[in-house]
Amino acid sequence: xxxxxxxxxxxxxxxxxxxxxxxxxxxxxxxxxxxxxxxxxxxxxxxxxxxxxxxxxxxxxxxxxxxxxxxxxxxxxxxxxxxxxxxxxxxxxxxxxxxxxxxxxxxxxxxxxxxxxxxxxxxxxxxxxxxxxxxxxxxxxxxxxxxxxxxxxxxxxxxxxxxxxxxxxxxxxxxxxxxxxxxxxxxxxxxxxxxxxxxxxxxxxxxxxxxxxxxxxxxxxxxxxxxxxxxxxxxxxxxxxxxxxxxxxxxxxxxxxxxxxxxxxxxxxxxxxxxxxxxxxxxxxxxxxxxxxxxxxxxxxxxxxxxxxxxxxxxxxxxxxxxxxxxxx
Numbered sequence: 246x247x248x249x250x251x252x253x254x255x256x257x258x259x260x261x262x263x264x265x266x267x268x269x270x271x272x273x274x275x276x277x278x279x280x281x282x283x284x285x286x287x288x289x290x291x292x293x294x295x296x297x298x299x300x301x302x303x304x305x306x307x308x309x310x311x312x313x314x315x316x317x318x319x320x321x322x323x324x325x326x327x328x329x330x331x332x333x334x335x336x337x338x339x340x341x342x343x344x345x346x347x348x349x350x351x352x353x354x355x356x357x358x359x360x361x362x363x364x365x366x367x368x369x370x371x372x373x374x375x376x377x378x379x380x381x382x383x384x385x386x387x388x389x390x391x392x393x394x395x396x397x398x399x400x401x402x403x404x405x406x407x408x409x410x411x412x413x414x415x416x417x418x419x420x421x422x423x424x425x426x427x428x429x430x431x432x433x434x435x436x437x438x439x440x441x442x443x444x445x446x447x448x449x450x451x452x453x454x455x456x457x458x459x460x461x462x463x464x465x466x467x468x469x470x471x472x473x474x475x476x477x478x479x480x481x482x483x484x485x486x487x488x489x490x491x492x493x494x495x496x497x498x499x500x501x502x503x504x505x506x507x508x509x510x511x512x513x514x515x516x517x518x519x520x521x522x523x524x525x526x527x528x529x530x531x532x533x534x535x536x537x538x539x540x541x542x543x544x545x546x547x548x549x550x551x552x553x554x555x556x557x558x559x560x561x562x563x564x565x566x567x568x569x570x571x572x573x574x
Contacts, residue, residue: 283313284313284314284315284362285311285313285314285315286314286315286316286317287310287314287315287316287317288316288317288319289316289317289319290306290308290316290371291427292306292319292321292371292373294427294428294429295371295373295427295428296323296373296428297323297373297374297375298375299375299377301375301441301445302374302375302445302449303372303373303374303375303423303441303444303445303448303449304372304373305370305371305372305373305420305423305424305425306370306371306372306373306425306427307368307369307370307371307425308369308371309366309367309368309369310363310366310367310369311363311366312332312363312364312365312366312367313362313363314362314363315360315361315362315363316360316361316362317360318358318359318360319358319359319360320356320357320358320359321355321356321373322355322356323355323373323374323375323376324352324353324354324355324373324374324376324381324382324383324404325352325353325359325371325372325373325374326350326351326352326353326371326372326374326383326410326452327345327350327351327353327361327369327370327371328345328347328349328350328351328370328371328372328412328417328420329345329346329347329367329368329369329370330347330368330370330417330420330421331347331366331367331368332347332363332364332365332366332367332368332369332530333345333346333347333364333365333367333526333527333530333531334361334362334363334364334367334369335361335362335364336351336353336359336360336361336362336407337359337360337361337362338353338357338358338359338407339358339464340463340464341407341461341462341463341464342461342462342464342478342523343407343409343460343461343462343523344364344460344523344524344526344527345409345460346526346527346529346530347412347417347530348411348412348530348565349409349410349411349412349458349460349526350409350410350412350416350452350455351407351408351409351410352383352404352407352408352409352410352452353407354381354404354405354406354407355376355381357407364527365530365531370420370421372420372423372448374449380401381401381404381405382401382403382404382453383404383448383449383450383452383453384449384453385401403457407461408457409457409458409459409460409461410452410455410456410457410458411455411456411458412455413451413455415447415451416448416451416452416455419444419447419448419451420448422444423441423444423445423448424437424441458557458564459519459556459557460519460522460523460526461519462478462516462519462520462523463509463510463511463516463519465504465505465508465509466508467504467508469494469495469496469500469501469504470494470501470504470505470508470509472493472494473490473491473493473494473501474516476490476493477490477516477517477520478520481517481520481521481524481542482541482542482543485543487501487502487513487514490513501513518552518556519556521542521552522553522556522557522564524541524542525538525542525549525553525561525565526564526565528541529565535549535561535562535565538565549561553565
């Protein structure tokens, strides 16, 4: 994966253009989702009114946003979890982009610049996490001496990068119950503050237990390869071979294949499969049947199932959030 720090910081306007790159195409004509609308932009939704502190290590924020709305690129010194209890969202950072349906959540480490785009009308819930100096992750103590100690504290390195996580029914319910009153609003009563502490501890425990899912699409720095990748992101089924995709880059297929390996550490086929998987997740969130998803992506049902199992080690139903994992024995 490319190192974002290795590239010079882009000016604000190119950043917006880059972060607006599509992972899934616009809804087809006749769809009620986003039909006839262009992208609209909003600010960072006042994160300064929900700053997590040791006494309140988890803060929650709620905002309903329409499809094709993008929260402009921003960063903050605390960790964040983005989750939509209804609707699909897409989160983009300098080195990659992630699709987040209601069955998933995205962990964003402190200091990572990110933009959030509503693929559908979405009930966007944001959790902010206080991170003690030198520690990272939901299991890092918030300074109150409570919280998970069995997991999450010894694997800070894994939490210093964006992670897509499976969302349990319990986690989704806990997030909905968190108070979302901003600083400067009505103060919580002692009983409400105690309840928030209990909810916070459970949320951190559930996140520390959540399974990570490979659902990100890495993005390169090379301009020729970026051009090709953005074309695939816009319509991953337009071409089948690398030679066809490379025609508009000004580089030979051999050069493009070399760039994929050097910049993204994968073959073109492996990278394109990640785009296909991300689009499949978005289609599944709209309750599209599995056979239709496969057909939309140019696969037979059996070939699609085999590709998903080989790529992520899970059956399509579980990976796409259409069935729950089997309970542990």
